[in-house]
Amino acid sequence: MKTRDEIAQALSAAGYIADGELATAISLMQLLRRPLLLEGEAGVGKTEVAKALAKVHATELIRLQCYEGLDQSAALYEWNYQRQLLSIQAHRGADADAVEEQIFSERYLLERPLLAAIRRDKPPVLLIDEIDRADDEFEAFLLELLSDFQISIPELGTIRATSIPHVVVTSNGTRELSDALRRRCLYHYVDYPDVEREARIIMARIDGAGASLAMQIARMVEGVRKEELRKVPGVAETLDWAAALVGLDVKHLHDAPETVHETLMCLLKTQEDRARLTREVSARLLGRVA
Amino acid sequence: MSCCGASPDFEAADELSRLVSGKLAAFLRTLREAGFAVGLAEGQDAAAVLAAGYAARPGLLRTAFKHLFSARRSDWEKFDGIFDAFWLGKRVRSRSVTSGAAKAANNPSLKNLPDTRPRADGNTAADQIPSTEGADHDRRGEGRMEGASRAENIAETDFRNLADPAQIEQAHLAAERLARVMRTRLTRRDLARRRGYRLDLRRTIHGNISHGGVPITLVKRQRKEKPLRLVVLLDASGSMSMYTGVFLRFIHGVLDEFREAEAFLFHTRLAHVSDAMKESDAGRALDRLSIMAHGAGGGTRIGESLQTFNRWHAARVIHSRTCVMIVSDGYETGDAALLGREMAALGRRCRRIVWLNPMMGWQGYAPEARGIKAALPYVDLYAPANTLQSLTALEPYLARL
Numbered sequence: 096m097k098t099r100d101e102i103a104q105a106l107s108a109a110g111y112i113a114d115g116e117l118a119t120a121i122s123l124m125q126l127l128r129r130p131l132l133l134e135g136e137a138g139v140g141k142t143e144v145a146k147a148l149a150k151v152h153a154t155e156l157i158r159l160q161c162y163e164g165l166d167q168s169a170a171l172y173e174w175n176y177q178r179q180l181l182s183i184q185a186h187r188g189a190d191a192d193a194v195e196e197q198i199f200s201e202r203y204l205l206e207r208p209l210l211a212a213i214r215r216d217k218p219p220v221l222l223i224d225e226i227d228r229a230d231d232e233f234e235a236f237l238l239e240l241l242s243d244f245q246i247s248i249p250e251l252g253t254i255r256a257t258s259i260p261h262v263v264v265t266s267n268g269t270r271e272l273s274d275a276l277r278r279r280c281l282y283h284y285v286d287y288p289d290v291e292r293e294a295r296i297i298m299a300r301i302d303g304a305g306a307s308l309a310m311q312i313a314r315m316v317e318g319v320r321k322e323e324l325r326k327v328p329g330v331a332e333t334l335d336w337a338a339a340l341v342g343l344d345v346k347h348l349h350d351a352p353e354t355v356h357e358t359l360m361c362l363l364k365t366q367e368d369r370a371r372l373t374r375e376v377s378a379r380l381l382g383r384v385a
Numbered sequence: 386m387s388c389c390g391a392s393p394d395f396e397a398a399d400e401l402s403r404l405v406s407g408k409l410a411a412f413l414r415t416l417r418e419a420g421f422a423v424g425l426a427e428g429q430d431a432a433a434v435l436a437a438g439y440a441a442r443p444g445l446l447r448t449a450f451k452h453l454f455s456a457r458r459s460d461w462e463k464f465d466g467i468f469d470a471f472w473l474g475k476r477v478r479s480r481s482v483t484s485g486a487a488k489a490a491n492n493p494s495l496k497n498l499p500d501t502r503p504r505a506d507g508n509t510a511a512d513q514i515p516s517t518e519g520a521d522h523d524r525r526g527e528g529r530m531e532g533a534s535r536a537e538n539i540a541e542t543d544f545r546n547l548a549d550p551a552q553i554e555q556a557h558l559a560a561e562r563l564a565r566v567m568r569t570r571l572t573r574r575d576l577a578r579r580r581g582y583r584l585d586l587r588r589t590i591h592g593n594i595s596h597g598g599v600p601i602t603l604v605k606r607q608r609k610e611k612p613l614r615l616v617v618l619l620d621a622s623g624s625m626s627m628y629t630g631v632f633l634r635f636i637h638g639v640l641d642e643f644r645e646a647e648a649f650l651f652h653t654r655l656a657h658v659s660d661a662m663k664e665s666d667a668g669r670a671l672d673r674l675s676i677m678a679h680g681a682g683g684g685t686r687i688g689e690s691l692q693t694f695n696r697w698h699a700a701r702v703i704h705s706r707t708c709v710m711i712v713s714d715g716y717e718t719g720d721a722a723l724l725g726r727e728m729a730a731l732g733r734r735c736r737r738i739v740w741l742n743p744m745m746g747w748q749g750y751a752p753e754a755r756g757i758k759a760a761l762p763y764v765d766l767y768a769p770a771n772t773l774q775s776l777t778a779l780e781p782y783l784a785r786l
Contacts (some may be wrong), residue, residue, distance in 0.1 A: 099445075119448040126437050127453075134458060168587070171407075176590045181482045187597075198594075227701075268701045271647075277456035284461040289784050367449045 098122065102151065111140070111147030112295045114287075120283045121148065130241055130262035132277065135285030137267055138329020140296075144285070145222035145263040152261065155219040159208040161229035167236065172210045172217040172248060175203045209237075213244055213256035214269055221260040227270040288330065290317050296330060297337045304341050311348045311384050312337050315355075318380040319362055322372065328362040334362035352381055405440050406432060412471050419467055420660065420673075421454055443472065459657070503545050535585045557634040559773050564638025613706050613783065614645035616735075618694065620713030622685035628743045628771070632712050635776065637662050637670055646704045650674070651690035657698065687756055688724035695730050703735050708783060712741045712770065717756025725759035732763040739779070740764040747772035 105116040124131050149156035158298040159170055179198040179349045186194045197203075206214070212221040226234065238247065244256035264280060266272060284300040288296060297304050304312075316333045328336075339358045345351045356377045409431055430453055434440075439449045447468045454459045534580050588604035617636050621629050636648045640662045647659045661673035703709070709731060717724055732738055740760065744750050746769035761767060766782060769775045 116448045116451070119445065120452045123434065123449055125454055127433060130431070131452075174591065176587065176594070179594060180590070183594065183597055270704075271701055274456065278422055278424060278427070280456075280739070281452040282455040282461065283452055284455075284458055 097249060101296065105151040107299070109122065109147040109150035110299050111143055111276070112292055112299055113144075113147075114288070117144065117283060117285075120281055121151075123281055123324050124261060127281070128259060130264050130280045132272075132280035132282050133263065133265045133285050134268060134282070136287070136329060137332040139161050139287055140283045140330045141265040141285050142222065145220055145224075147367060148261060148263065149220040152220065154217050154261075155215065156211045156222060157208050157219050157260070158222045160224045161233070163228055163230065165229045165233055169207060170209050170233070171207050171246060173205045173207065174199070175205050175251075179203055190224070201251075204248075204251070209240060210246060210254070212260040213246070213258070214254070215258055215260070218258040219260050223262065223264045223295075225267055226264050226276075227266045227268060227272060231273070234273055234276055238273075239281060241279060287320060287327075289294045290314055293330065293333060297334065300334055301341055302339045304337055305346075308348075309337070309339070310344060312340065314384045315348060315380060316362065318383055319359075319372070322376065322380075324368045324371065326364050326368060328364075332362045332364070347379060348384055350376060355381060362374075405446070406435055408472075409435070415467065415471055416454055419463065421460055422456055423454055427454060447472075516721055545598040555771065556631055560631050560635040560776065561638035561641075564635050564641070594666050613708065614647070614702070614704060615639060615783070616702050616707055616709045617646070617648045618655075618690075618709065618711045618713075619648065619650050620652070620685055620687070620711075622713075622716070624685070624714050624716050625712075625743070628712075630768075633662075633671060633674070647698075649690075649694060649698070651685070651687070653686050653689075655690040655693040655698075685713070685716055685756075686719035687713060687715070687760075688719050688721070688727055691724065691727035691731060695734075699731070699734055705736065707735045708737045708739060709735045710739045710741060712743075713756075714742055714744045715740075715754045715757025715760060717754065717759075721755040721759040724756055725762075728760045737765045738763060739766045739768065739782070741768055741770035741779075743769065743771040745769035746775060 098171070099118050099122045102121050103113060103115070106113045106118065106121075107218065120131055124127070131144075133144060135141055144156075146156060182198050182203075183194060186197075208221070212219055216314060223237065226237070229237075240288060244259055245253055247253040264276075287293075290310070290313045291315065294306070294309040297309040297312055298306065301309075312333065316328060316336070320327050336358060339361050340348075340354070343351075343354055345354055348355050356374055359377060363372060409428065413423050413428055413431075431450065434446075434453065435447050439446050447465065450468065451461065451464045455464050589600050589602075590598065592602055592604055593600050599688070617639065619629070619632055619636060637700055640646045640659060647657070648662050648764045650658045658674055662670050728738070740757075742757065768779065769777045770779075
């Protein structure tokens with residue numbers, strides 16, 4: 096178990112620049128053995144938290160991407176029907192019990208993320224991404240799994256967790272989550288980073304981005320976020336933009352206002368927003384960066 | 386483990402955490418009153434957090450508790466204020482939901498509006514501060530035992546003409562009953578309409594392993610229909626005060642019965658009130674509301690409220706089978722152009738927009754108000770809603786969605 100300061104250091108070593116609150120949340124995750132629920136706008140780095148956490152614990156990351164209609168067979172386990180059928184055909188005429196015994200053994204079981212996560216020797220990080228996209232029913236099922244950490248497979252019996260995974264749940268807020276799930280989890284709201292932190296993120300992630308350029312980019316993005324946009328750019332977009340500017344060999348934003356304006360498409364993802372940020376607006380924003 | 390490092394004097398830290406534990410129960414109660422869903426498990430975990438040495442620094446403890454007790458963004462945002470107020474003795478200011486632009490002195494709370502439903506515990510008169518609840522019980526429904534003879538055809542009476550508390554009570558009950566009936570009918574129609582299936586190949590093979598893989602019994606897949614979701618935005622401004630009471634009861638019934646429904650209240654600001662309205666007892670629900678809807682009865686900024694809705698709530702509460710029901714008279718005190726823009730944005734998102742305007746039932750009323758003029762082009766159904774009958778008339782429309 097690591098202390099809070101160690102976690103903050105380990106996170107930044109893993110390339111994730113966390114605020115102090117997140118480090119506390121992760122230390123609480125260890126202490127209370129609760130899942131961590133991350134909410135926030137798209138692109139603020141929710142998924143990255145889980146990836147960084149896996150690096151901090153030097154363990155495997157198991158990811159379950161949720162979508163509408165996700166069910167147990169895609170999330171938990173499934174029998175390998177094709178192999179089972181082959182085996183039945185091959186053993187035609189053999190003892191029926193023996194065949195049955197064989198085809199419902201572990202060899203014919205396909206592990207899906209949730210089952211995989213509780214059967215590792217070393218506790219992995221289990222990332223349940225965009226839980227709000229899954230159905231209510233799946234949420235209820237997940238809740239059961241997260242409290243008991245055991246799974247029962249009718250043909251095989253109950254499988255208990257060999258290790259309790261570190262669970263990170265993310266939500267984009269397209270649907271209201273159930274109170275039960277919310278109560279089960281520690282909550283952290285991931286906000287857009289402030290200028291200084293965003294600059295540090297850029298420096299940590301983009302090779303060749305110097306301190307002054309990173310600071311300018313972060314200030315510029317902050318300005319863009321304050322404009323009335325339909326889709327506010329997230330950290331992922333900032334990184335794209337920074338990579339583009341570095342790739343185009345821009346050293347100072349003021350030296351290349353044209354390039355800055357033309358590469359803004361990395362930040363703005365709808366036609367409306369693109370139209371709103373005219374040359375004048377981008378020049379005004381650039382003026383404030385200084 | 387000590388996560389704070391700097392606690393050289395272990396005895397003192399121990400002393401401190403004992404002190405904090407003593408007040409923990411009171412803090413949990415404060416949180417519950419502020420609308421946090423805090424149960425026994427959280428209390429135990431909080432004790433575990435204290436035991437682990439998080440209490441050594443107030444900042445650290447606040448962060449730890451914030452993660453533990455918050456469950457949603459609104460909790461997250463108001464937590465720091467509540468924590469500081471409780472532990473550090475600072476006054477809660479703009480952070481919490483209850484405060485805001487409202488001026489306490491001349492803003493009646495919701496219970497002040499003509500919702501004079503007499504309850505067993507009496508109607509507390511206008512109180513702004515939740516903690517004085519129950520301090521003054523004055524029974525406004527004194528003359529409610531006037532007998533059944535007055536209960537004439539209430540269905541066609543305009544709500545604003547209901548003066549007698551007994552009649553109002555009846556109207557409220559009827560509104561709630563109506564909401565329940567709507568729910569059951571809608572569901573049954575939904576089921577009867579279900580059709581269309583396709584073969585589920587995987588399950589079919591699995592199910593027929595016992596036949597050696599020859600598909601004898603077929604497994605089919607049915608499309609799951611999303612149930613209709615109703616999102617109600619209720620105008621609680623001064624000009625609507627005649628109707629707010631009845632509609633609150635209607636919404637309470639709707640939320641109780643629809644599996645998927647959300648309610649918002651707006652006047653100068655927008656408040657998400659689904660949680661408060663889900664209280665099964667209508668009276669208690671209204672009590673909780675009055676705490677949240679501070680400032681009701683003033684002007685209306687429909688445009689700004691819709692902007693808030695579109696920006697923060699729409700993605701979460703609106704899906705492809707959502708009907709947004711706005712109950713308002715359309716007297717916009719803000720910017721009418723903004724209202725038009727936001728209505729257009731809302732129209733793009735949801736299936737139908739129903740605008741209920743109680744004034745429409747009045748004789749000689751024409752939609753002249755700036756707000757309603759700006760909004761009307763985006764409204765799919767514009768209907769009166771000043772009597773129970775007109776509310777009932779909505780149901781077939783909703784069933785068709």
